[in-house]
Structures are given as structure tokens and as C-alpha cells.
Amino acid sequence: MAKVTIDGIEIEVPDGTTILQAARMIGGDIVPPAMCYYSKLKTSGGYCRTCLVKVSKGSEKDPRPMPKPVASCRTTVMDGMEVLNITSPEVLEARAGVVEMLLLNHPLDCPVCDQAGECHLQDLAYEHGKAETRYEFPRREFEKIDIGDKVQLHMTRCIMCFRCVKVADQITDGRVHGVINRGDAAEISTYIEKAIDNDFSGNVIDVCPVGALTDKTFRFKSRVWYTKPVDAHRDCPTCSGNVRLWYKGEDVARVTARKDTYGEAEEWICNSCRFDHKKTSDWVIEGPTKVDRHSVISANHYENLRMLKASIDRQRESLPHGDKVNLGTGALDPNNEEK
Amino acid sequence: MGKKILLANDHIEGIRFLDTYRKHGGYASLEKALKSMTPEQIVEEVKTSGLRGRGGAGFPTGMKWSFLAKPEGVPRYVVCNADESEPGTFKDRYLMERIPHLLIEGMILSSYALGAKTSYIYIRGEYFYVARILEQAIDEAYAAGLLGKNILNSGFDLDLYVQIGAGAYICGEETALLESLEGKRGNPRIKPPFPAIAGLYGCPTVVNNVETIAAVVPIVNEGGAAYAAIGVGNSKGTKLISASGHINKPGVYEIELGVPVEEFIYSDEYCGGIRNGKKLKAVVAGGSSVPILPTELILNTAAGEPRLMSYESLGDGGFATGTMLGSGGFIVMDEDTSIVKNLYTFARFYHHESCGQCSPCREGTGWMEKILHKILHGHGTLADVDLLWDIQSKIEGKTICPLGEAAAWPVAAAIRHFRKEFEDFIRNGEHVNDVKHYYRLNNLTALIN
Numbered sequence: 123m124a125k126v127t128i129d130g131i132e133i134e135v136p137d138g139t140t141i142l143q144a145a146r147m148i149g150g151d152i153v154p155p156a157m158c159y160y161s162k163l164k165t166s167g168g169y170c171r172t173c174l175v176k177v178s179k180g181s182e183k184d185p186r187p188m189p190k191p192v193a194s195c196r197t198t199v200m201d202g203m204e205v206l207n208i209t210s211p212e213v214l215e216a217r218a219g220v221v222e223m224l225l226l227n228h229p230l231d232c233p234v235c236d237q238a239g240e241c242h243l244q245d246l247a248y249e250h251g252k253a254e255t256r257y258e259f260p261r262r263e264f265e266k267i268d269i270g271d272k273v274q275l276h277m278t279r280c281i282m283c284f285r286c287v288k289v290a291d292q293i294t295d296g297r298v299h300g301v302i303n304r305g306d307a308a309e310i311s312t313y314i315e316k317a318i319d320n321d322f323s324g325n326v327i328d329v330c331p332v333g334a335l336t337d338k339t340f341r342f343k344s345r346v347w348y349t350k351p352v353d354a355h356r357d358c359p360t361c362s363g364n365v366r367l368w369y370k371g372e373d374v375a376r377v378t379a380r381k382d383t384y385g386e387a388e389e390w391i392c393n394s395c396r397f398d399h400k401k402t403s404d405w406v407i408e409g410p411t412k413v414d415r416h417s418v419i420s421a422n423h424y425e426n427l428r429m430l431k432a433s434i435d436r437q438r439e440s441l442p443h444g445d446k447v448n449l450g451t452g453a454l455d456p457n458n459e460e461k
Numbered sequence: 462m463g464k465k466i467l468l469a470n471d472h473i474e475g476i477r478f479l480d481t482y483r484k485h486g487g488y489a490s491l492e493k494a495l496k497s498m499t500p501e502q503i504v505e506e507v508k509t510s511g512l513r514g515r516g517g518a519g520f521p522t523g524m525k526w527s528f529l530a531k532p533e534g535v536p537r538y539v540v541c542n543a544d545e546s547e548p549g550t551f552k553d554r555y556l557m558e559r560i561p562h563l564l565i566e567g568m569i570l571s572s573y574a575l576g577a578k579t580s581y582i583y584i585r586g587e588y589f590y591v592a593r594i595l596e597q598a599i600d601e602a603y604a605a606g607l608l609g610k611n612i613l614n615s616g617f618d619l620d621l622y623v624q625i626g627a628g629a630y631i632c633g634e635e636t637a638l639l640e641s642l643e644g645k646r647g648n649p650r651i652k653p654p655f656p657a658i659a660g661l662y663g664c665p666t667v668v669n670n671v672e673t674i675a676a677v678v679p680i681v682n683e684g685g686a687a688y689a690a691i692g693v694g695n696s697k698g699t700k701l702i703s704a705s706g707h708i709n710k711p712g713v714y715e716i717e718l719g720v721p722v723e724e725f726i727y728s729d730e731y732c733g734g735i736r737n738g739k740k741l742k743a744v745v746a747g748g749s750s751v752p753i754l755p756t757e758l759i760l761n762t763a764a765g766e767p768r769l770m771s772y773e774s775l776g777d778g779g780f781a782t783g784t785m786l787g788s789g790g791f792i793v794m795d796e797d798t799s800i801v802k803n804l805y806t807f808a809r810f811y812h813h814e815s816c817g818q819c820s821p822c823r824e825g826t827g828w829m830e831k832i833l834h835k836i837l838h839g840h841g842t843l844a845d846v847d848l849l850w851d852i853q854s855k856i857e858g859k860t861i862c863p864l865g866e867a868a869a870w871p872v873a874a875a876i877r878h879f880r881k882e883f884e885d886f887i888r889n890g891e892h893v894n895d896v897k898h899y900y901r902l903n904n905l906t907a908l909i910n
Contacts, residue, residue: 167651168651168819168861169818169819169820169861170819170820171819171820171821171859171860174859189858190858190859191858191859193651193861196651216855216859219821219854219855219859220820220821220855220859222855223820223821223823223824223825223828223855224820224824226824226828227824256848257828259828259831281820282817282818282820282823284818300646301646301817303817304629304631304813304814304815304816304817305812305813305814305815305816305817305823305826305827306812306815306817306823306824306826306827307817308816308817308823
């Protein structure tokens, strides 16, 4: 067991745990964001650099701090390690820099993107990014590519997290999916657009943190926030059959794997469950699910507006001349639709 | 005359071939080592010699060797990094094409010292003809019983292979090199584990530069103490310097570490002064990724001491006023050089060579190149200089491998030392000292009357 302190919170974790996993055991605000790390995929992580943290004390034996920020998802804890995440301005600055880099070539086409509302990049940009870009050059663009008849790849939105490559490597047979080219010309590709044809290929959609890989049976059917998640299962000969159904009205709009707090699939599901069973009668319904973290909408971040109003109120009260600035009552209240 | 160790015999005709090489004392080190030394003794000699990695980072070689894990029943590998791709560096090529057997002898010695039965020389794709030279030399060595089974009847076996890369700068990073050697995409690995624990095929591996491995030969032959007697401070022995740019005598020079920079640039033994009697403007002392320094800082340190060609002296003052010895790619620029243009060339290179794994480098290198391109074409604004500074600070130290730093440092140093030139360029366009020279450079000879 190793004792590690993250942002002043101490926890004891088994040896070999990474800093990110230890932070997730603590939970809350101190968990570094992760765009490429996926606990179910071996060797994932280390690429996106959003989970950078500062190690201010290496271990009990060797208390020297680490010279550079480290990727918390790939750095294992040592006994006595002290880690700074949100308490270090340096880390927050570095993270804001990484977010800016990730958004550099991202089209920001959220209004027409199916992933909007459950997009990790959206959340990340909301939490750590800046309101405007300093990038003034054309962004990279790609043609859309069909990977099989059910999955579409739109490289323009890709942030190169390599998760889908790891899925293709680790849970599906016969790798035909990888990375070609180099640097910022690198792209995810099936070898000469060869279709991925196996029972679990649909999982690449679930691991994609952005809208680069989408479900063709669901594209443009509905914004995700108009659908209601329900856990369900069926007796499936290929996979566990434990899925999440997304209802639009009475219809099952799409089927996905069940995802945990950090947006990771709990179990991989097969293509048959995902694409071919879209009737309520196919499933045993377990009950509604709460999507608690990875969605700007479901987490109701717009409540921040209320906090903003409270803060303005406070400032207004502290003005020497009293109530000088009048915004009008309810101007910032999201529930106030009349005014 | 400085003492030459590696290149003492490079002028001899036919030194490429085994007969001539042996006639001039070649493979004497190997015979000595195999007959009278244990592997541990060789590692000790290398430690005593104070030899530091010649590829750029300058990590003590003996220490690197002693970190090598030695689990039972697991093979170990020695890999020679001949993927010499740093712009301004060409010393390894010279060494390999002139005296290939020196490298091979060094490889056999290193493999013996570290207990490797199979070793590789990973050479960059553009050095195709050098790979042919090495392969010829290896064939000669096999035929003479210097490689293969039971080398010189000592009971030591070694197979040595040359592997040609496909010409990627990133494959000079040791873990990317190992990935490439395994036949995969040349992406750097995330460390730890370091190659000394899990390297090639997951086995303990030592990766060393060509010059480092070649230097093992004289160290074994004359003893580590004799090697350590050369040089200054913690910079022991000799170093090959690839001198290029606006100098009278570009080429590869072997120097004793500690030669003053001023002497190196102006003496006839080395660079022979600046071409066409021009003035010195700036020097990139150790390959394109190390910080550029203006004349006053390259000849003397900030404290006013004369700067020496050594790891410590060039590093004096940190990056605020110093630089690094790096790989020894010594690029000299005269007064007509545009730092803005030069920086654009470097930035374009790093953008092209970024592997695309981690986001700050993949996106940031391209962004810096585009901004510099914009400045170069007269559309820059003063805010762009600050933006460049900010971008490089967001890349440095945030990436998986040192390519991020390699891309960020030149930008940082150029702005740190030549900010005014960038601002002048943005306000007034390029400043030209010598118009005729400028016309010649830009193929505008018709304008010279």
C-alpha cells in the first residue's frame, strides 16, 4: 500500500495505482480530466496531456519534486508522494494551454455535432478553456469516411486520443484500424478504408470522447438532451447484454454501453445489441439512469448563471453609492422566461 | 594541435577496410578486453573515463550502463543510435563512412561489457550508402572471426545487425527508435519504464550514440584515467563537432573539450573565421534544438569569462544567457543572417517531424510555424511575438518526449536574444546589411551591376 496526498487530501492506495486512479478514489473536483486515458484499455493515456499534475514530493524515500509536470494517468504513485492538481496555478495554466492546443484544429461545430451535450471536449473546454481562440489559420479538414455500414468517422473533429485504436487492438480481432501520417497530419484510418467488420466494432463510438466516431443509426436523429437514458438488459449470446437505451418519446433512439461517472463504458457491448435491437420489446427495462457528470446539460452547469447573479448582487451591495447598477430582476435567472 | 582520439587515423587511405584498420592498431582494444578484462572492468573503465553521452543529452555513459537491469534468463541488447537527424549535425556520418570498424569494435566491446548477445545499429534512412559501408565492414568482421560465435576464441558470441530507419527525426529519440526497431510506428514510449529496465522487446537495453560507442575503444585501450585526463571539469575527453554555416572551413572537427569558443571559430586549425570577412552574429552551438546565442554571449559568459566548448561552460547561465553543447552541431551565422528566417526554418522542421502523439507538440509546432510564416511574409503583428513566446512555454516540458523542448527552445531563445529583430522585421520588413550578398542569396544576380 502507498500513501499519497493529492491537493492536501490523503489516501492509501494499492501499489501500482496511478495518480489519476488515486484521485478518482478520492473523487470530486481534484480528479484531473482525462481525454485519452480509458481505464478499460491497456496502454491508453499519456497522449492528450490534460491530466498533467505537479508532483511536489516524489516519495518518502526520495522527496525530490519531479522537474516537469507529469501525466497523472501514466504515473504510478509512490509511498509518501505529494501531488498538486487544482491547488497549483502552474498546473491550471498548463492545462489551459493543453485545452487550447486540443481546440486548435477542432471545428467547434457543436451545433451540428451529434456528440454535443455528452462531449468530453465540450466539458473540458467549458471547465478549463478560454472563451476565445488565438488561432487565426485554417483548421484541418477531412472528408467523412464510413467505417462499415454503421459507424462514421469524421476526422475533422478528432483530437487523436488513440482510444479507438486501442479498442481495435485489444477487444476486436484482426486489426485493420490505426494511425497513418505524422504530426498534425496524423489521422485515424482503417487501412485503405477497409471496413471494420466484427461483432464489437461499435465500441469505438462509445470510447470516442468527441464526435469523430458516430453511430450512423443515430446520426441527426435527436439532440442527446432530448433523449432519456434507461438501463436495460437482454439475453445476448455475444455480450453481457447490459446496455443503456436512450428514449426519444416512446422510441429507442439509440443503444450504448453503460457508462460510469467518468464516461467510461462499464462493459463492452456487441454490435447486434447496439444497432439491431431498437424496440422496447427486445429489452428488460431496469429503470431510469442519472447521467451525473459528463454532460454540460445534465450536470446543469448553467446554474453557474445563478451564482453569477449572486456574485453581482454581492458586489452591488458593496458599492459605496448603494444600488447603482440595475440589471433588472431576474435578468440572469435561467428559469425566468417571461422577462 | 589538440589531441585526436577518434579521428586520429581518418586521413589514412583505406582505413574503411579491415586490413588497414588492423594495421593501424584496430581491434587491439577488443583483443585486450576479451583476453584480459572482465565485463565489469570495462564498465568501471568507462565510469572512470567520465564519458558522457554524445548524442545530445550528455548523460554519463558509465552510469547509464550501471543502471542496466540484469535479470536471469532475459536477453539484453545494445543498440547504437545512428539516426543522426538533428539539423546541423553530421559527425556520426563522417565517423561511420570513414572508420566503420571503430564503431563495430565499440559495439563489440559495449556488448561484451553489458552481456548482450545480439546488438543493433539503427541508422537513418537517408544514410543508405553509409549502411552499405557498415554492412561491408560487418561482413569483413564476421569473416575474420571478430563477430559471430566464439569471438577471438574467448567464448563470447555476438551478432550485429544494421537496421535502416525510414528517415524520421523522431526515431532518434531512444524509445521511438526501439519501437521502430521492433517494426512498429516510431512513436516515443511513455517513460517510465526506461529502456534500461524494459527496452527492445521488453528486455533491458542500452541505447548509445555512435560517437559514445566509438569512444569506448580508446577508453579500453588506454584506460579510463588517460581519457579523463583530457578535457575540463566534468567534460572529459574529445568531442566531434560538426561545424557549418558562414565559416571558412566547415567540416567535422575533433576537439578536446575545453577549447575556447573564440579559438574554435577563428583559429585556422578549426573553423578558420567567418566567411568573406564578415562579423559574427549568432551561433547555435549544439544542433538546431539548443538555444541560439548572440556574439557577446557565445564568446563570453554573462559573467565575462571566456566561453569554452564544454558541457558546463556552454551551459553556464542556464537558458537565460547560456545554451548546451548538445550533439555538437555548431551552426555559425554571420551578420547578414536573418534570425526570423532561420527560426522559421527550424520551426518548419519540428512541425514536420512531430510524431503527433501528444497534443501540445502536435498542434503547437504547427501553430508556431504558421505564425512565423505569417511574420516572414509581412503580415505579422507585434502581438505575434508575445504569442510565440506563450505557445513555446505551453509546449516545453508538457510533452511525452524531448521533441517538445527541441521545438520550443529555439523559439524561446530567438525571441529572448533577438526580440528587437523580430519587431523590426514586423515593422519594416527584413533588414539587410549587405545588399549584394542578399541579392546573390536570393537569386537576384541581375540586380548586381
